[in-house]
Amino acid sequence: MTNKELIELLNKAIKMELRVCIQYMWQHILWEEKETRKALEKTAITEMKHAEKIAKRVVALGGTPATEPTPVEVGETPDKMIAIDIENEKGAIVFYKKIIETAEKLGDRETANLFKEILSDEKKHLKFFQETLEKLHSK
Numbered sequence: 477m478t479n480k481e482l483i484e485l486l487n488k489a490i491k492m493e494l495r496v497c498i499q500y501m502w503q504h505i506l507w508e509e510k511e512t513r514k515a516l517e518k519t520a521i522t523e524m525k526h527a528e529k530i531a532k533r534v535v536a537l538g539g540t541p542a543t544e545p546t547p548v549e550v551g552e553t554p555d556k557m558i559a560i561d562i563e564n565e566k567g568a569i570v571f572y573k574k575i576i577e578t579a580e581k582l583g584d585r586e587t588a589n590l591f592k593e594i595l596s597d598e599k600k601h602l603k604f605f606q607e608t609l610e611k612l613h614s615k
C-alpha cells in the first residue's frame with residue numbers, strides 16, 4: 477500500500493460521507509416525528525464535518541478531495557430509510573477499520589487517529605438507527 481492508494485481510500489470515504497450527509501438531511505425533511513427528525517439533521521451535519529476533516533487530510537497528503545457522493549438512496553418509507561442507513565453505517569465501520577489498519581501500516585498516525593475518532597461517531601450512528609428501527613417496529 478502506498479500513499480497514493482491511501483489517498484484513494486480517503487476519497488472513497490469522502491464520497492460515502494457526502495452521500496449520507498445528503499441522505500440524512502433529506503430524510504430529516506421527510507420525517508414526521510420530531511425527535512428523530514432533529515436527530516437526523518444533527519447526524520447529517522456530523523457527516524459533513526467528517527467529509528471536511530477527511531478532505532483536509534487528503535490535501536495534507538498531496539491529493540485532491542473527491543466532490544461527488546456515491547449514489548444517494550433516501551428510501552420511500554421510514555422503515556426503508558432506516559434500513560438503508562443501517563447498511564451505510566455498517567459499511568462505514570468496516571471500511572474505516574480498514575483505513576485505520578492501512579494508515580497504521582504506513583506509519584501515518586494522523587490519518588489513523590482521525591479515523592478512530594470518526595469510527596466512534598459511526599458506531600453511535602449505527603446504535604441510533606438500530607434503536608430507531610426498534611421504535612418503528614414497536615408501534
Ligand SMILES: [Fe+2]
Nearest residue numbers: 493522523526
Ligand atoms: Fe461519517
Ligand SMILES: [Fe+2]
Nearest residue numbers: 565597598601
Ligand atoms: Fe455515520
